[in-house]
Amino acid sequence: MQQSQGSPELHRKVEREIRDRLEWLAGNPQAIEHRLRELDEEWDIERAIQANAATLALGGTALAMLHDRRWSYLPLLVTGFLLQHSTQGWCPPVPILRRLGFRTQVEIERERYAVKALRGDFGPVSTNGTPARHRAQAAFEATR
DSSP: OOOSSOOOOHHHHHHHHHHHHHHHHHGGGGGHHHHHHOOOOOOOOHHHHEEEEHHHHHHHHHHHHHTGGGGGGHHHHHHHHHHHHHHSOOOTTHHHHTTTBBHHHHHHHHHHHHHHHHTTSSSOOOOOOOHHHHHHHHHHHTTT
């Protein structure tokens, strides 16, 4: 489903951003723990879709009950988008959320494991004389 979560250009951009962060972390290993905490708190696109859909459906239902029945079309539209997303892996809000920076769970986990590889969780990472860029690349490639 990840490929349906944006264009190939967007996937390349996300991958490039991960590589850049890994390269920076390879040169600044004291920041690794902080980055892992950030990754633990990052919302993936699925969670963002669910939270936004629930908010809009609840708001539309409340407005329909309190103000005007025509607001009931909002929850109907939102639940239709959720059904489309569950069956096709895509819905109209996806491109917007991707442009806002929401990543897939796979993208987040890939970065998490690469950061852990840099930290040495899966074996020692050579730091003697190896440029940070090469260590970052090796950690990133290990997540494939």
